[in-house]
Amino acid sequence: WTFNSLAGPKEPVAQIGINLGAPGDRRLDDGTLWLDYPDVGGPSPRIEIAALPEDVEWFRHHSSRIQEGAYPWVAASGAIGLRTLRIQLQPEGSPAKRYAVRLFFAEREDAEPGQRVFDVTLQDSTVAKGVDVAALAGGPRREHVLTFADVPVTDYLMIALTPHTDLDTILCGVEAVAEDSKRERVAAAQD
Numbered sequence: 290w291t292f293n294s295l296a297g298p299k300e301p302v303a304q305i306g307i308n309l310g311a312p313g314d315r316r317l318d319d320g321t322l323w324l325d326y327p328d329v330g331g332p333s334p335r336i337e338i339a340a341l342p343e344d345v346e347w348f349r350h351h352s353s354r355i356q357e358g359a360y361p362w363v364a365a366s367g368a369i370g371l372r373t374l375r376i377q378l379q380p381e382g383s384p385a386k387r388y389a390v391r392l393f394f395a396e397r398e399d400a401e402p403g404q405r406v407f408d409v410t411l412q413d414s415t416v417a418k419g420v421d422v423a424a425l426a427g428g429p430r431r432e433h434v435l436t437f438a439d440v441p442v443t444d445y446l447m448i449a450l451t452p453h454t455d456l457d458t459i460l461c462g463v464e465a466v467a468e469d470s471k472r473e474r475v476a477a478a479q480d
Contacts, residue, residue: 301379301386304466307338309374310347310366321464323363337377337445345370346457348397355395358432360462364395367461374448378465385441386467392437392448393462394422396429405456410449411440422459432461439468 306323308315313330315323324333326340327347346369355361379386390411402424409417416437426433440446446465450458 301383301467302336302465304464305336305376305378306363306462306464307374307376308363308366308462309368309371309460310349311362312349312366315362321466323462323464337375339373339375340368340371341373342370350397354430355432356428356430357426358395358434360393360432360434363393363462364430364432365461367395367397367459369397369459370457371450371460372458373450374460374463376446376448376463376465377444378442378446379444381444383443385443386469387439388442388446388465388467390437390440390446391464392435392460393464394420394426394433394435394459395431395461396423396426396459399429400456404454405459406453407458408451408453409435410447410451411437412442412447419453440465 304321306321307326308323309326311325313325314333324336326338349366352361352365355364358364400423402421405423406419406421408415409420417435422433423429450460452458
């Protein structure tokens, strides 16, 4: 875990991760900078992020509690009760840029399949209905990632979660990679 004081972007963001409830920032070998939100681990780049409602329940556990997944440190923290998350990926007034968006989930408690179910909307388009993290991941404390390609973003990535059950929504992290950056990485890896 780390912190940094990089200035906010003046150009479109090529790749970024938002680790909800995390203790600090983290940079991966692939170059992705994962920022903690809310900012608790020290200074982070000034990316505009807003979460609603204001009384979201933030949680954090040690990553050793996550039983399965490639990113246990993302799945070990998150937000319960989140309705919307807005992340600025481009300066206002920019032309639309397409992003691959990955949403990270892990059921933190012993919720059974069917107890926490919600819909996911990206940019005003419902992209996943009836998301049941406990069922998709095979139980609690297991990471599950939903991936969406070609999400158009002119300035902000807008994520909305709509609950269907008594247990509220849960989200651990968001990764956004510009589609043109993703293609460049694949081409470089093939050379």
